Amino acid sequence: MTTRPFSRFTAWATAVFTACFLAWTRLTLRTQVFAGLDASSNVPRLVRDSPVAQVASAFAIVAHPAVMCLLLVVIAIWAWRRRLRHLAVTSLVSGALTMLICQAIKASVNRARPPSPMADAITYQGSSYPSLHMAMAAATAAVVVGVTTTTRQPRWAVVLWRLVGFAFVVAMGFDGWLMNAHHFTDIIAGVLLGAAVVSAVMLFARVRMLPLIAPRHPANAVRTRGGLCAVIYNPAKMRDEMVFRRQLVSELAGAHWEIPLWLPTTIAQPGAAQAREAIARGADLVVAAGGDGTVREVSGALAGSGIPMGIVPSGTANLLAKNVGIPIDMEDAISVAVGGEPTPLDLVRMVVDAQADKPLYFAVMAGIGFDARLMQRTNESLKKALGAAAYVFSAMPELFTKPHRVEISVDGSKQTRRNAVLTVMGNVPSIGGGVELMPDADPTDGRMEMVVGSPVGLSAWARATAQVLTRMGADPTLEQYAGVAMSVEVDEPMPYELDGDLVGSGSLFEAEVDPGALMIMLPPRPSSQAPAAR
Known part of the structure; x- marks a missing residue:
């Protein structure tokens, strides 16, 4: 689009x-x-x-x-x-x-x-x-x-x-x-x-062959002026940082914003610290450029601040951007990040092992066990070369993983204690590649979804995959839940991932939706789009 x-x-x-x-x-x-x-x-x-x-x-x-x-x-x-x-x-x-x-x-x-x-x-x-x-x-x-x-x-x-x-x-x-x-x-x-x-x-x-001489605006034309835009970007994800900078500066200048504040991420500070600095310096807009990990770090720090966040997707999966309709083309994404519509978006607040003083946020999904190990196995070089297809190669050894015991509660009510290989809490429908693992998930409805699965072996995974792709019939190895608050407890520490990034391991995962916690810049509705450009 x-x-x-x-x-x-x-x-x-x-x-x-x-x-x-x-x-x-x-x-x-x-x-x-x-x-x-x-x-x-x-x-x-x-x-x-x-x-x-x-x-x-x-x-x-x-x-x-x-x-x-x-x-x-x-x-x-x-x-x-x-x-x-x-x-x-x-x-x-x-x-x-x-x-x-x-x-x-x-x-x-x-x-x-x-x-x-x-x-x-x-x-x-x-x-x-x-x-x-x-x-x-x-x-x-x-x-x-x-x-x-x-x-x-x-x-x-x-x-x-x-x-x-x-x-x-x-x-x-x-x-x-x-x-x-x-x-x-x-x-x-x-x-x-x-x-x-x-x-x-x-x-x-929509590639513009602009006239060499830009049209002059009348001297008395009213020009609204933006404020300060903080740009938090992951240099490792930028194919051409100078092109990104020039395009963003041009878009901001066209909307009469101030010179942007550039805040590159590092391995030690992947985005949250930069977002807090942007808040402290009075930013009116924060643009997060990078993969889902960078976006998660920035969005978590901006939760509840009311400062709009624009996204320039530059990672492998870009799950949040794809689920909410943000273009993958860099120029289009920058246009939306600067001139889109601020829209409330739910985030999910998660506490691991009762560490309430160290809450974590995710916008896309949290996975315990299977997909966390999958993220751990996937080589970064392979991801750069093959994109999302790299996860397919890494998944093969995990198809024969033995199930573990989990206890699940939804909205304070204990639901079940069962064996599971896959446990995913999600805020959006798609997990990439056009696969909607949780088709009823909506990041604006104040609820989240959870899928718990126990397929083991090629045939069981094939049946589960077919059911997810076709939505035909029912697979006894897959169960789905929906609610505002969920908890998952496992018998032994398990690795977990948030929005595609391996974060750590834990035994008790308590998650709750924070409705409208993030203001995100989304493409304007058709009725509010601007007239044709020069």
Whole structure:
């Protein structure tokens, strides 16, 4: 999902380039308006095997459409790894769509190329109209410029890359004209087609190709001003910290907030201490950027403070963000964190082994036994490489774990004493991967859910998994409870995890919902979304 509106500028660019391409095609193929221009391409400009001809041929090969398409794939991978999902999709789709549409038009028009002394070059192949080299050059240049705007590069860098992109397109066109590889009209048509395709992709992917000169606001315009924003982020989870900083600073500046307070986490201080510092310094908004562990630490410290918290998900699972509808794309998430709607969210307060002076909070889930050991087994490097799939590999040895005895109470009433392998208390429905372990859980209803399971062996786990995924039938190894307060007591100390982080071990776990304890920034409702952006 995205919270970004369509860009009027990109919409106009798409319409203009498309109209120009259609008009240019009609004038070129149905009239003699450009016959004089195309006639000039019938005169050879190079001498075969001359130094200039060799340089021109080499440039055409180096800038071959396949090479540019590969470059766009590399940009897409680079952007995806940095959670710039819209930019990644734009880069990948722009290259593929430009090539497909251009080749389809070539096959339909089937225009012969002009005579050329370089006719045996590998780039002198196929139909002439429109130029695929030029279409891909225009698309590639536009995507590169889109990278500079999305990553909020300094103005000089944006200007420089625009000039580089323009120079590359001009050089590509001059090379094709010099080699007599295309008619002049083929070259212009290729540029218009590539620009139209990439503009359309950017429009629907919500990647803004901002105008070079920003519109001026009237001097008497009323501008509301934000306050102080504290940014608590986990540097280890940031693929590109500078891009994150530039995007957030740009978003805050656009909403007239003060210069943000940057509070990076450390291994010794994973977020709670930074949140307390933000409160002490009078922060009006706290942005937590990291995985579920960072978000849990910050949200627990902010509980009851009334200070809104925005989330920029940067971890492996990002369970809270996904469950409450916060986008995974970094630019979208930052937009929600700064300009979203403050919404009350329940937290769950948990006391372990009667240590009431050391309460813990979680927003997603608390797991005792099975999933805690699963978190302990999962290697961080494997998580970075495979994402949530890493947990599947770590789960295999745990499928044969022997059950332990648990005693469960809900809202002060003893429910059962039974064997269990899996005990999970949850505040949200999904545990990731589209799996809703507790489909009735709602982080705004003042209640929580608990699932207790005792499957042992592959067949038992297969049945339990099928029941969770399909919600068909009943599995005797799974029991579900709901309430405001719950306690779980085990016969011997068990490891436990909170929101995906292994915290420690204990024997008695007492949890109670703290309704509306956290104000969280969520995407605006459709009726309150802003109008289209430039």
